[in-house]
Amino acid sequence: MPGLASFAPCLRFSSSAWSRRASRKGGILSSPGVTMASLSLSINGVAQESAMPASQNSDPPRVQVAKRLEQFKTTIFTEISILASKHNAINLGQGFPNFDGPEFVKNAAIEAIRDGGKNQYARGFGVPQLNAAIAESFNKESGIVVDPETHVTVTSGCTEAIAATVLGLVNPGDEIIVFEPFYDSYQATVSMSGAILKTVTMRAPEFAVPEEELRAAFSSKTRAILVNTPHNPTGKVFPRHELELIASLCKEHNTLAFCDEVYNKLVFKGEHVSLASLDGMYERTVTMNSLGKTFSLTGWKIGWAVAPPHLTRGIRLAHSYLTFATATPLQWASVEALRAPDSFYAELIKSYSAKKDILVEGLNSVGFEVYEPEGTYFVMVDHTPFGFENDVAFCKYLIEEVGIAAIPPSVFYTNPEDGKNLVRFAFCKDEETLKTAVERLRTKLKKAVSLSS
Ligand SMILES: Cc1ncc(COP(=O)(O)O)c(C=O)c1O
Numbered sequence: 421m422p423g424l425a426s427f428a429p430c431l432r433f434s435s436s437a438w439s440r441r442a443s444r445k446g447g448i449l450s451s452p453g454v455t456m457a458s459l460s461l462s463i464n465g466v467a468q469e470s471a472m473p474a475s476q477n478s479d480p481p482r483v484q485v486a487k488r489l490e491q492f493k494t495t496i497f498t499e500i501s502i503l504a505s506k507h508n509a510i511n512l513g514q515g516f517p518n519f520d521g522p523e524f525v526k527n528a529a530i531e532a533i534r535d536g537g538k539n540q541y542a543r544g545f546g547v548p549q550l551n552a553a554i555a556e557s558f559n560k561e562s563g564i565v566v567d568p569e570t571h572v573t574v575t576s577g578c579t580e581a582i583a584a585t586v587l588g589l590v591n592p593g594d595e596i597i598v599f600e601p602f603y604d605s606y607q608a609t610v611s612m613s614g615a616i617l618k619t620v621t622m623r624a625p626e627f628a629v630p631e632e633e634l635r636a637a638f639s640s641k642t643r644a645i646l647v648n649t650p651h652n653p654t655g656k657v658f659p660r661h662e663l664e665l666i667a668s669l670c671k672e673h674n675t676l677a678f679c680d681e682v683y684n685k686l687v688f689k690g691e692h693v694s695l696a697s698l699d700g701m702y703e704r705t706v707t708m709n710s711l712g713k714t715f716s717l718t719g720w721k722i723g724w725a726v727a728p729p730h731l732t733r734g735i736r737l738a739h740s741y742l743t744f745a746t747a748t749p750l751q752w753a754s755v756e757a758l759r760a761p762d763s764f765y766a767e768l769i770k771s772y773s774a775k776k777d778i779l780v781e782g783l784n785s786v787g788f789e790v791y792e793p794e795g796t797y798f799v800m801v802d803h804t805p806f807g808f809e810n811d812v813a814f815c816k817y818l819i820e821e822v823g824i825a826a827i828p829p830s831v832f833y834t835n836p837e838d839g840k841n842l843v844r845f846a847f848c849k850d851e852e853t854l855k856t857a858v859e860r861l862r863t864k865l866k867k868a869v870s871l872s873s
Contacts, residue, residue, distance in 0.1 A: 488611050496812055496831055503816060504825035510857045512779075513825040515652070515798070517848040521717035521757075522764070528756040529720075532749035544744050545736050546574030546724070547751040553758040554724050561684065562694040564702055570729045573736050576746040577721035578682045578710040579605050580739070585678050585706045585725055586613045586644075588738030594643035596678075599629070601832030601839060603652050603680065615643065619834050624802065624842065625791055627654040629662045638669050644676040645669075647695055650683040653829055653844040654800050655793020657690045667698040676731070677705040682723075685714040685765055688773055689794040696726075703728050706735065713797070714768065715757050716848075722746060722754045772797060772847070775854055779847040782858030786865055788843075797848040800829065802841050806865075810840040818843075822864040824857055 485493045504511060511518075520526070532538045545551070551568035558572075559565055566572065575581040582605060590596060592614030598606050600619045610617045618637045622629060645666060649658035658666075670677050679695045696705040710723030723746075725735050776792075780799055783790045788801035808814035811828035818824050827844040830836035847854060 488614070489608065491611070492608050496828060500815060500819065500825065500828070503819045507819050507823060509819045509823045509825040510853060510860065511825045512845040512847070512849065512854075512857055513827045515846050515848070516712070516718040517716040518853060519716060519850050521715045521720075522760075524760075525715055525717065525753050525757040529749055529753035532752035538749050538752050540748065542574075542745040542748040542751055544740055546572060547748065547755070549755045550574055550722075550751045550758075553755045554726065557758045558707070558726050561692075562697040562707070564694075564697060566726055571726055571732055573725045573727075573732060573739055574746055574751060575723045575725060575739055576743045577712065578680060578708050578723040579721075580743055580746075581706075581708040581710070581723045581725040581735075582606065582646075582678070582680065583609050583612070584735045584738040584742055585708065585727075586610060586615065587742070588734030588736070589676060589706070589731060590615045590643050593641070595639065595641040596643060597634075597637045597645040599647070599651075600834060601653055601829055601842075602646075603648055604832065606646055606648075607834075616641075617834070618642070621833070621838055622654065622656070623838075624654075624800070625789075627651070627656045627791070629658075629665065631665060634665065635669065638673045638675070640673075642673055642675045644678050646678045646680070648680040649695075650681075650687055650692060650793075650795025652683065652796055653798050653827070653832055654791065655796045655798050657687055657692060657794040659690060660693050663693050663695050663698060667695060667701050670704060671700055675704070677701065679705055679707045681707060681709050682713050683796040684709065685768060686772055686797060687795040688769070688776060692795065703730075706731055711754050711757055714765075717757075720747070720750045720754075722750050775847040775849070775851060778851060778854045778858060779845060782854075782861060783845065785858075786861045797846055799845050799847060801843050801845065803843050804841050810836075811843055814843060818865070823860050 483493070500513065504513070546554075548568070551572040551574065554572045554574070555566050555568035573581070573584070575584055586596070586609045590613050594615045595618050596610050596615050597618045597620060598610070600621050602619070607617055620630065620634050620637050647658065647663075647666060649663070650656065651658065666677065669675075677695050681692070681694065684692045694707055696702045696707045706725050706727040708723065708725050711720055712718035712722075725732070727735060775797070776799070780790055780792055783799065783801050787805045788803060789805065791800045791802075793799050803811065803814045806814065808817060811830050815826055815828040818826055828839070829842040829844050830839035833839045
């Protein structure tokens, strides 16, 4: 995802940047004739500057955020993004490739735009051919046969699938269980729905599901559990026995399961199992995915939710009022993408395995404790050997002294202490960039640390 955050589209206001500026001139930056209040904000973790006109002599506009999003308004991502560009750091924080998607898919989009007749609003829940292609690929992956017309909803990325699912199926006051560390849109989406987030922490080195804690998290108020496999940021692929435990608890407590599988084609070790494919689960599961990660087209934002009709109804209702429909020509091109031959996926894994090996070996060689990922394009490490007080301090050091940007994972936990020893690197970059990054770590990080000790 753009910026260091690798995450869902969202506006993030940096209160620290704001207060720094505000201290310069009471928050007002003057230019001839106009009074401007400058606001630092981040779109997908990318720092942006916007100038908001304010009338002469008035107080600076107060940053206003609805209560349901108040807790998300300050973020370390903005600060890190600014630092990274200031120091010209190699960006291994970004969760999106620095290379483009396949030509055959891009050409299909160009043709769809040129063709005519494919540029107006699409059918709300998807271009029929795309719904059919999604149903086909879901069948291939999970063994489940679904009716594309009543079980598949095309959304604007998986992010919107998550939002439409939560907003369409969960009531204020309901509880949603989420494993942490978590992809950051989950917490904000749960907050927007008025539901209550119940977290269960997976801890290094295995990031295993703690069975007793999970059992204890379920209650009569539990509406759903949100599972992300393969998992961002840990790179864990949930093993079958953990998914079976989750399934049995969902059935025992009659709860729903929301499954985010955007990295399902990026598995290096073990097998990806769809929770929906386990006995008795399809009827209570929403499986969400998107084109972005698999086809290196994160900017297209084509996603989907597959669920039985009794759940699809709520998802489609929310989707109708969130976005109604998503980009028509890109939906047509996505049909081509989903019908890619098996060789495409084999090549994808081969190429990502090579990238993973470069980064994992490099990180090992400089002295991190590396938790080798089984899936996704992220790798988590423990930075303790370098003696920093926490992940934020270490990431700042990494940018300023080594020239590498990474993500401080404490932001993926409700209690930041749980992530303070960790750092997340992304390897969705061309091999040259990864090799240069490793070289910087070898020369600069090692040298800097040995000088300070
Ligand atoms: C776990 C997870 N889910 C969902 C998304 C967002 O997917 P999309 O870009 O399709 O909205 C991301 C992107 O980083 C992700 O890591």
